[in-house]
Amino acid sequence: MQPTVSFFSGFNINDLWFLGEAALRTLWISVLSISIGTVIGVVCGWLLYEGKLAATLTLAPVLDIFRSVPLIIQLVLFYNFAPIVGLNLDPFASGVVILSIYTAALVANVARGGIEAVGDPMRRAARSLGMTYWQDLRYVVFPIGGRAVFPAWVGVALGVMKDSALVSVLGYVELLKASQILITRTQEPFLILTIAGAFYFALSYPISRYSASLEKRWAQ
Amino acid sequence: MIEIRDLHKYFGSLHVLKGIDLDVQKGEVLSVIGASGSGKSTLLYCINGLEPIQQGSVRVDGIDVHAKGTDINKLRTKLGMVFQQWNSFPHLTALENVALAPKIVKGKSRDEARDIAAKQLTHVGLGEKLNVFPSSLSGGQQQRLAIARALAMEPEYMLFDEATSALDPELVGEVLDTMRLLAEEGMTMICVTHEMGFARDVSDRVAFFHQGVMEEIGPPAQIFSEAQSEHTRKFLANVR
Numbered sequence: 356m357q358p359t360v361s362f363f364s365g366f367n368i369n370d371l372w373f374l375g376e377a378a379l380r381t382l383w384i385s386v387l388s389i390s391i392g393t394v395i396g397v398v399c400g401w402l403l404y405e406g407k408l409a410a411t412l413t414l415a416p417v418l419d420i421f422r423s424v425p426l427i428i429q430l431v432l433f434y435n436f437a438p439i440v441g442l443n444l445d446p447f448a449s450g451v452v453i454l455s456i457y458t459a460a461l462v463a464n465v466a467r468g469g470i471e472a473v474g475d476p477m478r479r480a481a482r483s484l485g486m487t488y489w490q491d492l493r494y495v496v497f498p499i500g501g502r503a504v505f506p507a508w509v510g511v512a513l514g515v516m517k518d519s520a521l522v523s524v525l526g527y528v529e530l531l532k533a534s535q536i537l538i539t540r541t542q543e544p545f546l547i548l549t550i551a552g553a554f555y556f557a558l559s560y561p562i563s564r565y566s567a568s569l570e571k572r573w574a575q
Numbered sequence: 576m577i578e579i580r581d582l583h584k585y586f587g588s589l590h591v592l593k594g595i596d597l598d599v600q601k602g603e604v605l606s607v608i609g610a611s612g613s614g615k616s617t618l619l620y621c622i623n624g625l626e627p628i629q630q631g632s633v634r635v636d637g638i639d640v641h642a643k644g645t646d647i648n649k650l651r652t653k654l655g656m657v658f659q660q661w662n663s664f665p666h667l668t669a670l671e672n673v674a675l676a677p678k679i680v681k682g683k684s685r686d687e688a689r690d691i692a693a694k695q696l697t698h699v700g701l702g703e704k705l706n707v708f709p710s711s712l713s714g715g716q717q718q719r720l721a722i723a724r725a726l727a728m729e730p731e732y733m734l735f736d737e738a739t740s741a742l743d744p745e746l747v748g749e750v751l752d753t754m755r756l757l758a759e760e761g762m763t764m765i766c767v768t769h770e771m772g773f774a775r776d777v778s779d780r781v782a783f784f785h786q787g788v789m790e791e792i793g794p795p796a797q798i799f800s801e802a803q804s805e806h807t808r809k810f811l812a813n814v815r
Binding site for chain 1: 620623625648649654655656658660662664666675676679680681721724725728748755814
């Protein structure tokens, strides 16, 4: 008798590799988006702090939109409507664009807070030594303000890494999408989501430990 | 030489300095006294261009501080300033605090900058604290660190903005001693201060500010014992 064709098969060791690979994709899209977003966000935060009227009138509302609209809506809208203006981006690129802007919108306010944390007296002291505006930013404001808002930035980064799961709706096979594929095949959601959760934890935990040790070192 | 002519400064509609005329010679120690809000600190900020002015002029060695073409950053290396809040850079050690500006502003090499820093820190009595972070220094030590940081730029003038006002009383002495030391070495100093003993003993001249006007200026003996102005006498009677 011919064996019946089976749609479902159990979880095996190869699936673990499949998930591991997906976790690397999650890591990659997160690292890329957080890096790009942080750079843009810091520049935006500086523009907001300098408070030139144009920046406040144009930039702040734009950032507010990206901060307020749920990420999943941004992703779907961008992925489906970007081709209309001639931008044919694959799911990965679309994900990076939106996650970067989203990160930038969050980091902008963190960065502005960091600059504010340094305070005018400190900056006057720096300028009184003959430092230029940019030297003051580079050698005084950035290191002091950066340390002040570092925990907040880590919070943003970890949040964005978890939110990168939403890129799965575009079809990019990162950790969550890979889990869904496996669940469909194995019908073992409990096991697979637990493993996926463990992978997310394994990505986040070293970052939060490392940042905690950095904070401790700076606090001396 | 610092030459101040008909200096007017407004904060919005508030007229903070109402036409100040003042010359400070090389090697002179000038103390500026007066009640809070009389414009003394603002005067210092105007001298090194940290505050723009609305009328008049400030010249340092003939260079107009507020003129458009002036390289203010270069000029500021001549004008060391010490603030009420010491503002030490918390992320740097004492040595790095002092070495930073010589390195990035004057372009000294790392080793040269560290040598200068070590020398100046020793000068103000912090030779033992080179590698300590500001958070483990007392207020008085941090203020001396701030003095060393200003001195490391080899300024020709030092501006002290109530350098001891934020300190616990028992720490005031060490900072005043450091300032005395500088005065004895011939540094040109403008000291905005509430320390009348320092003003009397160390300064060549004392200026009394009252509501944005330089009410009176003269040798300490004259100001403290035979002040011409009613306001000066009243102020001195209250602080003593």
